[in-house]
Amino acid sequence: MAELHCLSYIIATAKSLPEWESFGRDIIGMIINDKNDNSISLKMDAEPWRIKIEIGDHEDMTHAGWKLSSEAELIEYINNLKAKGVEVTKESDETAKSRAVKTLYSIADPNGYRHEFYAERTNIDNSSPTHSTIIRGKGFKTEDLGLGHILPVAKNYQESLDFYKNTLGLRYSDRIIQEIAPGINADATFFHTKTGRHHSLATGQFPSPKVLNHLMIEFQDMDDVGVAYDRATKANVPIVLELGHHPNDKMFSFYMRTPSGFGIELGYGGLVIDEKNWAPQVYPVMSDWGHKRNMNMIEK
Ligand SMILES: [Fe+2]
Incomplete structure (x- = not known):
């Protein structure tokens, strides 16, 4: 039976990205992986990012991203959701790319945000630093x-x-x-x-x-x-x-x-x-x- 492997990422909104940049980097010790006028991505390990903050007035979590163990298990999981009568959206290639994943599906949560599901993340980087030097130990447990x-x-x-x-x-x-x-x-x-x-x-x-x-x-x-x-x-x-x-x-x-x-x-x-x-x-x-x-x- 296909089931979720782990919680992989979240996306949230904020009115100010520079505040999140210094909070993520200088207080927590994350790496700023990508930033533009609309979003900032915070890296905690070899994955391209674990937290993405997008510009928005309603400051809250908008998406929780879950990893499945394989593409086959992802398909089985999605089919099981559909069999339960859940309305599943297959996200566009553009949205999948913005999450740095191969294939992306999503469903609505009863509390007003969305869950996203994928199996394979792209842009895994095993050579760059995974955390800031202000962290004394081995970094984040992920x-x-x-x-x-x-x-x-x-x-x-x-x-x-x-x-x-x-x-x-x-x-x-x-x-x-x-x-x-x-x-x-x-x-x-x-x-x-x-x-x-x-x-x-x-x-x-x-x-x-x-x-x-x-x-x-x-x-x-x-x-x-x-x-x-x-x-x-x-x-x-x-x-x-x-x-x-x-x-x-x-x-x-x-x-x-x-x-x-x-x-x-x-x-x-x-x-x-x-x-x-x-x-x-x-x-x-x-x-x-x-x-x-x-x-x-x-x-x-
Ligand atoms: Fe807690």
């Missing part, structure tokens, strides 16, 4: 685990869970239900792909001006979370959640606000699921230490 994870906010929680599990075919990882006030729960559900990053996508339902609550990217070395935190605070980048640790994916991380207004989590040490020994749990807290909310950041 490869088969993909870009990281996204947390799109659900308009309708049950409908979104059904879509991510039964339409996209993601594997259930676990769930967190935290009582944040008497009778009021924060509830999030986590999903992984076959390559095992604890989650490539999680969702929950709460008031939010953005579909994308946050994108997570991971460093190979723990110190890079700390020195990125120092760079961010020195540059007055708004910190959303201070350093802390999640009980389910074991991620050590902090969250800051991107120039588009959604969050980005920079992490280290995320769990990779060993499917044979995996027993999903429901956790009572989002974080087992830290991740204190910056009170200046509430609903800005």
Whole structure:
């Protein structure tokens, strides 16, 4: 049965590209691979880019790109979507080229962005630097685990869970239900792909001006979370959640606000699921230490 290999890239919109350029390069340590008047591409490994920012007033994620293991598996996956009654678009050669992929399909997400599917990326570059020299360690943790994870906010929680599990075919990882006030729960559900990053996508339902609550990217070395935190605070980048640790994916991380207004989590040490020994749990807290909310950041 064809299923998703990993989350490969996201595309988001922003009013200002120069802000994203310095944020991506000077705060996070990515390489600016391509920029023009309409977009900027951020590189994190041998792939041509993992994050593309396009000019737009509605600053949010517009596309999530997923990799399939082979062209044959891509075709099977697309046929399965069609058999489920999903409206699938085969994107033009021009759009495929803009994503640096051979063949590209897309479908609508119930929360207002699009999912894209491909099997083969072009312009893989194994000789150029994969990250800036401000990163102390070996760079970003990607490869088969993909870009990281996204947390799109659900308009309708049950409908979104059904879509991510039964339409996209993601594997259930676990769930967190935290009582944040008497009778009021924060509830999030986590999903992984076959390559095992604890989650490539999680969702929950709460008031939010953005579909994308946050994108997570991971460093190979723990110190890079700390020195990125120092760079961010020195540059007055708004910190959303201070350093802390999640009980389910074991991620050590902090969250800051991107120039588009959604969050980005920079992490280290995320769990990779060993499917044979995996027993999903429901956790009572989002974080087992830290991740204190910056009170200046509430609903800005
Ligand atoms: Fe996260």
